[in-house]
Amino acid sequence: MEQQKLLINGRRLKETLERFADFGRTEKNGVTRLSLSEEDRKARDYFCSVCKDLGMTVKVDDMGNIYAALEGTEDKPPIVIGSHLDTVKKGGRFDGVLGVAAGLEIARTFAENHMKPRISLMVVNFTNEEGARFEPSMMSSGVLSGKFDKEIMINKRDSDGVSFDEALETIGYKGKDEFRLKEASAFLELHIEQGPILEQESLSIGVVECVVGMVCYEIEITGESDHAGTTPMTMRKDALFAANNILADARSKLGALDSDLVFTMGRMNVWPNIHTVIPNKVVFSLEARHKDPAVIQQVEQIIQGLPDFPSNEGCEIKAKKLWDRNTVWFDPQIVNQLEQSVKSLGYSYKRMVSGAGHDAQFLAGYVPTAMVFVPSIHGKSHCEEEWTPWEDCEKGVNVLLETVLNMQLK
Numbered sequence: 375m376e377q378q379k380l381l382i383n384g385r386r387l388k389e390t391l392e393r394f395a396d397f398g399r400t401e402k403n404g405v406t407r408l409s410l411s412e413e414d415r416k417a418r419d420y421f422c423s424v425c426k427d428l429g430m431t432v433k434v435d436d437m438g439n440i441y442a443a444l445e446g447t448e449d450k451p452p453i454v455i456g457s458h459l460d461t462v463k464k465g466g467r468f469d470g471v472l473g474v475a476a477g478l479e480i481a482r483t484f485a486e487n488h489m490k491p492r493i494s495l496m497v498v499n500f501t502n503e504e505g506a507r508f509e510p511s512m513m514s515s516g517v518l519s520g521k522f523d524k525e526i527m528i529n530k531r532d533s534d535g536v537s538f539d540e541a542l543e544t545i546g547y548k549g550k551d552e553f554r555l556k557e558a559s560a561f562l563e564l565h566i567e568q569g570p571i572l573e574q575e576s577l578s579i580g581v582v583e584c585v586v587g588m589v590c591y592e593i594e595i596t597g598e599s600d601h602a603g604t605t606p607m608t609m610r611k612d613a614l615f616a617a618n619n620i621l622a623d624a625r626s627k628l629g630a631l632d633s634d635l636v637f638t639m640g641r642m643n644v645w646p647n648i649h650t651v652i653p654n655k656v657v658f659s660l661e662a663r664h665k666d667p668a669v670i671q672q673v674e675q676i677i678q679g680l681p682d683f684p685s686n687e688g689c690e691i692k693a694k695k696l697w698d699r700n701t702v703w704f705d706p707q708i709v710n711q712l713e714q715s716v717k718s719l720g721y722s723y724k725r726m727v728s729g730a731g732h733d734a735q736f737l738a739g740y741v742p743t744a745m746v747f748v749p750s751i752h753g754k755s756h757c758e759e760e761w762t763p764w765e766d767c768e769k770g771v772n773v774l775l776e777t778v779l780n781m782q783l784k
């Protein structure tokens with residue numbers, strides 16, 4: 375008979391998540407725990423005290439990232455598990471904290487079974503993933519991976535004029551740069567999906583292969599402002615009519631490219647925005663996301679063809695690329711290991727992509743990294759209604775535990 379698998383304690387995991395939710399819980403059972411706030415400090419203190427009680431060594435780096443290590447018997451780079459404890463304003467009880475609680479629960483499972491890891495186990499909390507108080511998001515993993523400049527980041531200010539550096543000092547979590555995460559055998563991040571796919575397909579686990587690449591353009595249409603009552607329809611250069619034509623055309627062309635492509639015209643400004651004046655300028659954003667760079671390239675060809683768009687209502691059209699980001703592929707070997715763990719546990723799953731950004735995408739730049747998703751009911755996140763069934767949270771952590779246990783084997 376097959377030996378029974380070691381599993382985590384689902385009830386304890388739930389208690390941990392609810393305990394964290396107490397630090398900033400809102401009236402509607404969501405959480406407001408902005409980065410480096412008093413609520414964040416309390417959540418960090420709780421995290422550190424649990425880790426110390428488990429006999430873990432706790433270190434804090436110069437960005438306030440917290441690392442708690444259960445020392446291994448061999449001198450090897452640690453297996454790192456974690457995510458972020460900060461939330462957006464009126465966010466949920468699962469985004470980020472689930473990945474940290476997963477690490478805690480796995481450390482507890484080791485401790486209660488008197489298991490000493492061969493390879494050190496490290497639980498990490500990355501500072502300011504959300505970017506809700508200090509922009510940009512994924513700030514500290516960005517500094518660790520060399521994507522962001524530290525000096526620029528620590529001087530970022532919140533809406534009250536408080537700098538990141540001052541806030542870090544205030545809550546007492548300014549550590550040393552020598553403690554930064556420099557190497558790891560693996561980084562594993564468990565996160566809620568933040569989309570509707572797993573729930574729709576009645577699956578418990580998503581094994582994430584990549585964070586999709588994206589491209590963002592700004593389209594500017596210039597027409598002429600004239601009196602809305604006196605200018606005949608045939609003599610107008612209406613920038614908003616031109617925008618309307620482009621939107622409809624771009625939607626059908628982009629929509630025909632690939633069923634996995636997502637694209638959004640999320641921001642639009644109209645000038646002069648007065649009901650008696652024909653709009654002379656419209657600026658809107660057009661972003662698109664897909665894992666395959668060839669598809670993104672097709673998107674760009676369509677966008678770059680817009681200045682020659684025939685139904686332009688006599689207006690001038692410009693398309694400016696604001697920025698892009700390549701698809702970040704996770705470590706194929708670890709992705710396979712996670713998939714094997716899911717299979718051996720008998721959970722329903724699929725391989726999928728992440729349309730949202732995560733700390734893991736920066737870590738992947740210098741550490742073998744992969745992610746696991748659990749369902750978001752109705753796809754909701756960054757809101758108080760955010761919800762993931764407890765049993766799916768438990769399954770997600772079991773997948774990580776099983777993977778960690780396999781990595782511990784010689």
Ligand SMILES: [Zn+2]
Pocket residue numbers: 458469470503565
């Ligand atoms: Zn998150």
